[in-house]
Amino acid sequence: MRNMDEWLRTAAADQTVMPMLYYPCVRLTDHTVGETVKKGGAAAMAEVMTAAAARFPGLPCLQTALDVTIDPEAFGCCVSYADDSAPRITGTVIADEADAAGLALPGPHAGRQDDAAEAVSLAAAHAGSRPVLANILGPFTLASGLMPFHEAMTAVMKKGGMMHRLCELASDYLIARAKALREAGADGILLDEASGGVIPPRQSAAFSTDYIRRIVDAVQDEHFIIILHNCGNITRAREAIYGTGCRAFSFGNLIDLASVSDKLPDNAWLIGNMDPMLLKNAAPEEVGRAMRELRARMAGCPRFLAAPGCDCPPESSFEALDAMFES
Numbered sequence: 001m002r003n004m005d006e007w008l009r010t011a012a013a014d015q016t017v018m019p020m021l022y023y024p025c026v027r028l029t030d031h032t033v034g035e036t037v038k039k040g041g042a043a044a045m046a047e048v049m050t051a052a053a054a055r056f057p058g059l060p061c062l063q064t065a066l067d068v069t070i071d072p073e074a075f076g077c078c079v080s081y082a083d084d085s086a087p088r089i090t091g092t093v094i095a096d097e098a099d100a101a102g103l104a105l106p107g108p109h110a111g112r113q114d115d116a117a118e119a120v121s122l123a124a125a126h127a128g129s130r131p132v133l134a135n136i137l138g139p140f141t142l143a144s145g146l147m148p149f150h151e152a153m154t155a156v157m158k159k160g161g162m163m164h165r166l167c168e169l170a171s172d173y174l175i176a177r178a179k180a181l182r183e184a185g186a187d188g189i190l191l192d193e194a195s196g197g198v199i200p201p202r203q204s205a206a207f208s209t210d211y212i213r214r215i216v217d218a219v220q221d222e223h224f225i226i227i228l229h230n231c232g233n234i235t236r237a238r239e240a241i242y243g244t245g246c247r248a249f250s251f252g253n254l255i256d257l258a259s260v261s262d263k264l265p266d267n268a269w270l271i272g273n274m275d276p277m278l279l280k281n282a283a284p285e286e287v288g289r290a291m292r293e294l295r296a297r298m299a300g301c302p303r304f305l306a307a308p309g310c311d312c313p314p315e316s317s318f319e320a321l322d323a324m325f326e327s
Contacts, residue, residue: 002131002187004225007060008248008269011305016060017291017325018271018307020135020190023065023086023314024279024321025052032083033314037067042115046122053130055318058325061187062123063133064116066311068192071137072145074111074173075103085314094147100162103146105169113177117184124185131187133227136177138193139211142170145195152195156203163207171211178219178226188225190250191215196241197232205240212244220247227271231310239263253309257294261301269303274324276308279316284323291327 011018026033028051029044036044049062069079069087078091094100116134124132137145143166144152155163178189196208212228220226231252234241238260241249249264250271251257257273264270274294278287291306298304312321 001223003222004131004187005222005247005267007131007187008225008303008305011060012269012303015295016305017058017327018060018305019321019324020063020066020308020311021052021056021059021321022048022063022311024312024316024318025049025055026314028052028055033085034081034083034087037065037087037112038081039112039115042118043122045115045119046126049119049123049132050126053127056321056325059130061131061133062127063190064119064123064135066135066190066192067116068137068141068145070112070116071142071170071173071177074106074113075142075146076106077146089145092145092147094151094166097159097162100166103166103169105172108176108180113180117180120181120184120186132185133188133190134181134186135190135192136174136181137170138191138196138208138228138230139167139170139174139215140199140208141193141195142174143167143207149195153198156199156207160206167207167211171214175215175218178215182219182224187223188227188247189219190227190229191246192229194229194231197230197234197237199237201236201240204237205243209237209240209244212246216245220245229310235260242268248305250307251309256297258297258301261298261304264301264303269305270298270301271305271307273309274307276310276312276316279308279320279324280313282320284317284319287320288323288327291324295327 076093225247227248228246229250248269
């Protein structure tokens with residue numbers, strides 16, 4: 001079994017760049033984005049993952065698509081697909097407290113859970129020395145995605161009992177899903193808790209970080225890591241976030257990454273946080289300069305991995321991506 005703590009140490013020592021690189025690399029295959037993420041698309045998704053590793057030898061790991069719809073769909077939400085962009089939720093399942101009270105935990109094969117696990121298994125067979133990471137939602141991001149988002153924010157303040165029930169259901173589901181992905185061959189998961197970044201700091205521990213800690217305690221060890229991704233402004237909530245026990249933290253470019261490194265736990269790593277839109281809109285030399293400037297700002301943090309602050313846009317240019325790695 002691969003020691004993922006050692007993998008993180010080696011990646012940092014090698015000054016590895018660790019992007020979420022799935023969607024731009026769909027263009028390396030004969031598939032559309034939609035074909036790789038729809039039900040039955042496991043082989044196509046695995047093909048994109050292995051194509052990304054072949055095209056970018058410096059890529060330190062293989063990752064599934066950052067698909068924020070798989071988990072809500074398992075609970076019954078409606079999803080729409082496009083040829084050239086990630087899928088999106090078009091219909092939610094919670095309209096009132098009665099809906100929340102009656103919501104049941106999805107079964108292990110609901111929706112496209114099996115497709116993601118199969119993609120992991122297929123990619124792991126061709127990953128060689130590189131680990132495979134799977135993407136799932138964080139507990140509050142999943143719970144809040146089951147209803148219109150503005151209603152979820154209101155519920156945090158006025159219907160705490162309802163939101164806790166949804167977060168508990170989400171946590172139980174995500175623990176089961178993480179275990180299934182590990183069984184399929186994943187070496188870790190990237191937990192996308194983007195919505196947790198907009199909860200007021202006083203509520204973030206209760207509705208986000210406490211539930212993340214539950215997932216961490218259930219599945220993380222030296223052979224299977226959780227990387228927490230939050231691309232919001234987490235500055236005031238960073239101590240609570242660091243208390244989750246995740247092995248690594250991936251933050252977006254809304255924050256000064258150096259300013260949140262002071263409370264980083266001794267056994268954890270920071271990942272981020274170049275503006276990912278540079279990969280779509282900027283010249284390659286500007287991308288290289290931005291990455292070098294990021295490394296210079298983070299020189300005082302020994303447990304740091306450079307990366308874009310979020311998923312690489314599907315339209316990212318390969319020349320810009322090459323410059324990012326070469327920097």
